[in-house]
Amino acid sequence: xxxxxxxxFAMLPSLAMAAGAKVxxxxxxxxxxxxxxLQNGAKLFMxxxxxxxxxxxxRYERVANDLGIPNDLxxxxxIFDPEAKIGDKMVNAMPARQAANWFGAPPPDLTLVARxxxxxxxxxxxxxxxxxxxxxxxxxxxxxxxxGMPHVLEELQGVPTPIIETQTIDxxxxxxxxxxxxxxxxxxxxxxxxxxxxDLVNFLEYSGDPVKLERHTLGWWVMGFLVLFTIIVxxxxxxxxRDVH
Numbered sequence: 080x081x082x083x084x085x086x087x088f089a090m091l092p093s094l095a096m097a098a099g100a101k102v103x104x105x106x107x108x109x110x111x112x113x114x115x116x117l118q119n120g121a122k123l124f125m126x127x128x129x130x131x132x133x134x135x136x137x138r139y140e141r142v143a144n145d146l147g148i149p150n151d152l153x154x155x156x157x158i159f160d161p162e163a164k165i166g167d168k169m170v171n172a173m174p175a176r177q178a179a180n181w182f183g184a185p186p187p188d189l190t191l192v193a194r195x196x197x198x199x200x201x202x203x204x205x206x207x208x209x210x211x212x213x214x215x216x217x218x219x220x221x222x223x224x225x226x227g228m229p230h231v232l233e234e235l236q237g238v239p240t241p242i243i244e245t246q247t248i249d250x251x252x253x254x255x256x257x258x259x260x261x262x263x264x265x266x267x268x269x270x271x272x273x274x275x276x277x278d279l280v281n282f283l284e285y286s287g288d289p290v291k292l293e294r295h296t297l298g299w300w301v302m303g304f305l306v307l308f309t310i311i312v313x314x315x316x317x318x319x320x321r322d323v324h
Contacts, residue, residue, distance in 0.1 A: 107202035109281035120282025125157045127231045134169045136190040183227045194287040205276045236272045237265030
């Protein structure tokens with residue numbers, strides 16, 4: 080009897096795997112110094128994610144200042160609540176109780192998701208949706224099986240369908256996904272979609288640790304000070320011991 084196990088991977092052949100194997104993660108390779116990427120990531124997040132997911136530990140004004148977005152442009156294009164002020168926290172208006180009824184659980188706040196999941200996980204996850212009519216929203220995800228959310232970036236990627244081949248593994252016939260293809264209806268090409276997801280992940284990494292770059296820069300200054308201080312201490316010790324001898 081054939082044992083059909085649908086094992087999916089994100090986008091590349093390098094992610095093909097056998098039943099029970101852990102899903103390999105693609106490297107996000109995002110860059111927190113790339114301000115244009117962060118700005119595009121913020122735009123993507125606000126347009127495709129914010130309707131369900133808040134980033135309640137961030138403020139609009141802080142994001143605008145850190146990402147080099149003028150406050151007037153932030154208010155005109157990235158703040159959709161007409162009652163919200165530039166200094167408000169980034170909280171959407173979705174009622175938690177209704178969201179739980181719609182999705183099975185309230186959509187989580189994403190402020191710290193990159194620190195919890197990791198950027199590689201997020202990058203692979205957002206590129207791992209595939210069509211599955213058995214699911215409530217018509218899609219599933221290889222990284223997060225039985226995912227309870229729609230593929231919100233589908234209009235950018237197009238409709239993703241798995242490419243499945245039957246292979247013999249340990250003497251059994253197993254259905255293995257060797258790729259994912261889209262129907263070409265997406266607004267972006269495959270490479271452009273990967274870049275867009277990378278920008279979104281870049282923004283989420285920034286959101287989870289807005290002072291990361293500043294902290295790293297300060298760390299180099301601290302290390303430099305410690306090296307200089309050590310040199311001074313060694314020279315001072317030699318000067319003191321010269322008098323003792």
